[in-house]
Amino acid sequence: MSALLPTSIVGSLPKPTWLAEPETLWAPWKLEGDALVEGKQDALRIAVHEQRTRGIDIVSDGEQTRQHFVTTFIEHLSGVDFEQRETVRIRDRYDASVPTVVGAVGREKAVFVDDARFLRQQTDQPIKWALPGPMTMIDTLYDRHYKSREKLAWEFATILNQEARDLEAAGVDIIQFDEPAFNVFHDEVQDWGVAALERAAEGLRAETVVHICYGYGIKANTDWKATLGAEWRQYETSFPMLQRSIIDTVSLESHHSHVPMDLIELIRGKKVMLGAIDVANDEVETPEEVADTLRRALRFVDADKLIPSTNCGMAPFNRDLSLAKLSALSAGAEIVREELVVAAV
Template structure:
């Protein structure tokens, strides 16, 4: 991929018609085929939108997924991992509740869970579409567990399931696969080795380029440990912390064999960053990395923003990269 490749983290906002259709489907008012049609329509929208904005590598936008863990555990329309189900309502925050997954039995791979949608998205474009999965550690950490004697046992049984899905995506033609581990800094002392072990079990020996996204949170607690993750690229949310993570990298250099994914627009604000501010962040990062080792992203998935906000943020990012490339005379 070219220097300063632009890409996105995973999710985009769902159009109203799809949000309504998901509710109707879960109430039995429309059938799977109807929901499928609308998911594809929304996916096509986002593929075209990303092309128009000018991203180099695309994501399919996760129109079929509600929550990044619950999708794999029994959300309506999904193909749930064996041994997982959705439990009762649990509060997320404010007045928002969700059906938190529960591991109730031995985990098994249920057949392809994400391949069909990936294949559809890739069929729409010549640009590469990333395969998007949730990592084994986060899958377990964000679920209840009624079955396994320890978190370790559950994670080690989850990893081969995610691996199997990776293999299916690679078989279908995916070159880039992102395995999100937003929960990885939950218990850095207790569990980080386990998360690394799980990533090895998930990706080792498979011929694809692996990325991971680590959400904002106490990133300083897992740096430089995170460099042990066996992936080609680690993506971090830089804009939300005003590029503070650069200080960590100044103190302890980033692994020279890895690329850095740089989040340059904050997904938690409705405010649209100025191109100059995004360029400033990229320039600061370029003091520590050659451009070939940087990919440029938003901080996180954009699904909580409106479509207009999400597209505006992507456009600012792409415009900033175009300017910087011109300055550096990269083509």
Template sequence: MKNLLPVCSAGSLPKPAWLAQPETLWSPWKLEGEALVEGKQDALLLSLQDQLRAGVDIVSDGEQSRQHFVTTFIEHLSGVDFENRKTVRIRNRYDASVPVVVDAVARTKSVFVDDARFLRKHTNQPIKWALPGPMTMIDTLYDAHYQSREKLAWEFAGILNQEAKELEAAGVDIIQFDEPAFNVFFDEVNDWGIAALERAIEGLKCETAVHICYGYGIKANTDWKKTLGAEWRQYEAVFPKLQQSNIDLISLECHNSRVPMELIELLRGKKVMVGAIDVANNAIETPEEVANTLRKALQFVDADKLYPCTNCGMAPLSRQIASGKLAALSAGAQIVRDELGR
């Protein structure tokens, strides 16, 4: 990346009101058929313009084509029943009605590749694309076929690898896997979760990232955070093994969280996407607040490996607030760039 401290977002950005209900997480589409295909592309271009206007260096589709960060991918696979759903506990935090794995899972067609080609056609900026990680996928459905979290995760890892290779061929520069489950199931992460993630990136030449956060600003997540005490040290359980992995970038939550900044030291040598924007409230950070978070992070990560980022996706926020937060992120990064230049 040409720019020092290249700015990016963790993932989702708000959708326009004509595509889905604003300020609502995982809102259903308002369009269907060809109108939906066209609507998603229009929203993607709007999202791209918003990012460029805000000064984002590494752009994404803003997840305009994903309704849900996991199930939208699973909807395209065979072997999963979406009609007869079951209720499961997600990340030991909240109950959700989820699809059921009833047979061997397989990817019969690409999921996001056409969208990625469309975005590539409209920008020369580096592109980052988000996919769900294997462990978070298995935590977001009911398995009536494999009866083994690990076995299903390995199946999903192979499927994700097929999609990732096609995204790379479509011109994506960074492929990110969303693994909030890595902050919960520590034994499994270290036993086979990181290994499954490495299976998902096998053979890729583009850069790869894993996004591990404490979740969107929904009540189930904010209530859970209240139980975590004065210091959130969950990252400590998984960072040492991630530091040894083949993943290039680690995306984590910092601003307004109780994550001790020195935990980043455990990733020394990796590129780190430092969450300097809080997505769980509507207050737009000042550039100086962003700069302050980045300065603290620079004690533990080299400047050429620090990527200013958001804590998580911003889908539940208004477009105006999300744009303001992205602009603050860029302005804060510029303050620190100027200081480093001196």
């Protein structure tokens, strides 16, 4: 692994077309039974191979074994009924049919541990596993039981902590919590959101990441971004609290966004996983474009704390496009890496 500027992806990679419908979120599986189990493992093995051959240093599963970054975790919990569905507004942006919380939520057994153990067997590089954060989980459900977003978030935080501890025991080096909801519900972030996130990460020896983005490159998200004006300052709410939190790394969207780069100063001292690849654009970045984004960030984060990454997951892309973007990410990081080595001589 590159000691300086280790590269990583945020979450998803496109699944093989034989496993799931391409370029689709919540894509249904094309296999079932034992064939599905085998197909998921094959896809995970391919995802690891593709990351390694394209110079990605911190390897993840590319979310090959799950349909969706939030609901796949939730469907393994008790107290949630997937037959009783309601239409809710997700992150105040788009309507989706979601399951209903009908009783006390609980985790009867580990959800992702077998998959994580399989990932661990595929590589000796550091591995990262993503879990949904408590606030993003409650925003992807209809709650008929607790009738309190905060109460339900705390319940999920405890469950996530159990899962994270099991993932750590399975050999996961870095555990990432996805909290795109932090960019929308600013009052809740301050009142209990960061505290619930810390509860999810409590007692872990593995490194922890919180990923806060502006969403996948789907129309509902790009339309919302178009309303945010010339400067996107949503991170100003959460960053000062995250800087004081137990979370090790903050992952943010940057390339082609309107996020002012100087907001990174608000998390000085934390590791920064910087989105240097746009996931809402079909054009492949040049290595020099990636390098430029990283250079601008280095004014606000020390080089030994910068992790070049993608803005968000790439599930909606075709595979060739996503892999070309991975190559651009690692090539751009290498340019800056060499510059830093020369400057240090």
